[in-house]
Amino acid sequence: MIKVGINGFGTIGKRVAYAVSKQDDMKIVGVTNTKPSFEAKFAVDSGYKLFASFPDKKDLFDEAGVPLAGTVNDLVDEADLIVDCTPSKVGAENKEKLYVPNKTKATFQGGEKGHVGEVSFNPLCNYKDALGKDYVRVVSCNTTGLTTTLGALDDAFDIGKIRAMLIRRSADPGISHKGPINAIIPDPIHVPSHHGPDVQTILPHLNIITTAVKVPTTIMHMHSVMVELNQDVTEEQVKEVFRNRPRVMFLNTKDGIRSTAEIMEFARNLGRPWSDIYEITVWEDSISIKDNELYYFQAIHQESDVVPSNVDVIRAMFELETDPMKSIQKTNKSLGIKS
Amino acid sequence: MIKVGINGFGTIGKRVAYAVSKQDDMKIVGVTNTKPSFEAKFAVDSGYKLFASFPDKKDLFDEAGVPLAGTVNDLVDEADLIVDCTPSKVGAENKEKLYVPNKTKATFQGGEKGHVGEVSFNPLCNYKDALGKDYVRVVSCNTTGLTTTLGALDDAFDIGKIRAMLIRRSADPGISHKGPINAIIPDPIHVPSHHGPDVQTILPHLNIITTAVKVPTTIMHMHSVMVELNQDVTEEQVKEVFRNRPRVMFLNTKDGIRSTAEIMEFARNLGRPWSDIYEITVWEDSISIKDNELYYFQAIHQESDVVPSNVDVIRAMFELETDPMKSIQKTNKSLGIKS
Numbered sequence: 001m002i003k004v005g006i007n008g009f010g011t012i013g014k015r016v017a018y019a020v021s022k023q024d025d026m027k028i029v030g031v032t033n034t035k036p037s038f039e040a041k042f043a044v045d046s047g048y049k050l051f052a053s054f055p056d057k058k059d060l061f062d063e064a065g066v067p068l069a070g071t072v073n074d075l076v077d078e079a080d081l082i083v084d085c086t087p088s089k090v091g092a093e094n095k096e097k098l099y100v101p102n103k104t105k106a107t108f109q110g111g112e113k114g115h116v117g118e119v120s121f122n123p124l125c126n127y128k129d130a131l132g133k134d135y136v137r138v139v140s141c142n143t144t145g146l147t148t149t150l151g152a153l154d155d156a157f158d159i160g161k162i163r164a165m166l167i168r169r170s171a172d173p174g175i176s177h178k179g180p181i182n183a184i185i186p187d188p189i190h191v192p193s194h195h196g197p198d199v200q201t202i203l204p205h206l207n208i209i210t211t212a213v214k215v216p217t218t219i220m221h222m223h224s225v226m227v228e229l230n231q232d233v234t235e236e237q238v239k240e241v242f243r244n245r246p247r248v249m250f251l252n253t254k255d256g257i258r259s260t261a262e263i264m265e266f267a268r269n270l271g272r273p274w275s276d277i278y279e280i281t282v283w284e285d286s287i288s289i290k291d292n293e294l295y296y297f298q299a300i301h302q303e304s305d306v307v308p309s310n311v312d313v314i315r316a317m318f319e320l321e322t323d324p325m326k327s328i329q330k331t332n333k334s335l336g337i338k339s
Numbered sequence: 340m341i342k343v344g345i346n347g348f349g350t351i352g353k354r355v356a357y358a359v360s361k362q363d364d365m366k367i368v369g370v371t372n373t374k375p376s377f378e379a380k381f382a383v384d385s386g387y388k389l390f391a392s393f394p395d396k397k398d399l400f401d402e403a404g405v406p407l408a409g410t411v412n413d414l415v416d417e418a419d420l421i422v423d424c425t426p427s428k429v430g431a432e433n434k435e436k437l438y439v440p441n442k443t444k445a446t447f448q449g450g451e452k453g454h455v456g457e458v459s460f461n462p463l464c465n466y467k468d469a470l471g472k473d474y475v476r477v478v479s480c481n482t483t484g485l486t487t488t489l490g491a492l493d494d495a496f497d498i499g500k501i502r503a504m505l506i507r508r509s510a511d512p513g514i515s516h517k518g519p520i521n522a523i524i525p526d527p528i529h530v531p532s533h534h535g536p537d538v539q540t541i542l543p544h545l546n547i548i549t550t551a552v553k554v555p556t557t558i559m560h561m562h563s564v565m566v567e568l569n570q571d572v573t574e575e576q577v578k579e580v581f582r583n584r585p586r587v588m589f590l591n592t593k594d595g596i597r598s599t600a601e602i603m604e605f606a607r608n609l610g611r612p613w614s615d616i617y618e619i620t621v622w623e624d625s626i627s628i629k630d631n632e633l634y635y636f637q638a639i640h641q642e643s644d645v646v647p648s649n650v651d652v653i654r655a656m657f658e659l660e661t662d663p664m665k666s667i668q669k670t671n672k673s674l675g676i677k678s
Binding site: 222 | 504506519521522524528529531550554555556557558559561563565592597598600622624625634636
């Protein structure tokens, strides 16, 4: 049993802790939080050992009556691997300050620069690149979504230039201090957005350019994807490729799934923790080929689509499983994802 | 003085009434409304003669104490031309029922099908096509925006395939009954959105495909535009083309214009009625050329960018001015648009 510590029990951290706890080859030995917040209390109530992110802030927890098992240093000592779910850039600092000195393996999230890990990772695209590695970066929610579907198309067909427009949710549902309330923000103003180059950290040969805007919604990112085809392909062939891709789910407007709102309600019906939807949801009836170019819409549950990857990467780094599909299916089964 | 009637004194109608009233070669002889709403009262307070859209609803106005000058039939008799600003599809009905039988010229808005008019119209692209015509359709806000910038590029350069992603405001600011509140809606789910074919009603030779989503905002549409270039072009050359295009305005993120919210605040500073911004606003610092493809972001004030076209089209239909640029500059001067 690989002993896993979660550094940063927030949006991603709490979900990865749950997902790891559902596996039979790894377990959670503790999680950290910076302060005795409702999330920290939830960690304790969930039965996780809680460690203070900052040793000099231990008193805050004592005063709030939230029991600590130690500080982050203790957790790094105890764990075989740390899943770093701290805010962007903090992960890279933690690597140098905590994980490397302690010779503790670690994974990082997509907010970190690509070079924080020896490789960037999506199990569907490059599982084997992570075998035996000490430091791996799991790519962001958007990059996971793009590489999941584009990687499948790239495996199946001779594809040309890819253009993707990302319409991004501006804040997660549990956040009240961010905007915009009523505006569309081109972000960045200048192409490419970082997503295209980030896709290339996993699929370097893809010719992709991305543009992005932020809009006043908290639920899901939307991608309008355009893929030039260098061979004759039918819409049915594309559907077949996506149907056979693990962690891709088809949805249809004819079933009443007209927007991200209905996807999230569909996800609540599934009854998973936090009403998550780990799958990349592709509107089947958006798939269209015109003049040798493929068009489709997909939506990304930004809080949870990276969670299965965060499990698979641990299995790869400890070589618990060397066959990508076996790990993917094991993770899927544990989380209720149809394979 | 051409006598102009406005059928439908709403979002577009009240603005066109204002714009026509600022001209020295045409005047407003009356406007219609369906009921004695705050907009109808505003029409009377503004000094316009008010006509009931439905003869059998005259009593409603009498009961509300809102003075009528007659019904829409009287207005159609009196006017040389009707600007039809009724809801989508009603305009086509009015044409057959009211305007053709009375031999009254009429213009229509972009919500109508292309064939409602003898031509579809953007004065910057095809002013002369409307000379002497009886029925002309002014294209929608989005199509006006796309044809204004793409037409300029097409005039200046050898351009290839155009891809545009439209991120649409879902309702106008004065509307409270429409959604979404918190969702992104792919609309339509299947390419192309109607905008690409609508651009081709004016510039039929353009190879354009558009996709569109609706988002929870009331202020402005955003376009992420991608244009393949069949010749070497520099970013500076593109900027020069847009600088010389009437009704295109450059904005810059470095001036603090980061989103549609700042554009609207900039427009409020301008002090025009309803804080309108008639110009197609292009982020100058979004203009970028990579691998012979041009990228830019533009934003469209959906309530007002068609207003200048609605003036120019009248001048063309009565051949008050046969030189496009002279009409455009006359309209611009009257509305405070820099040429």
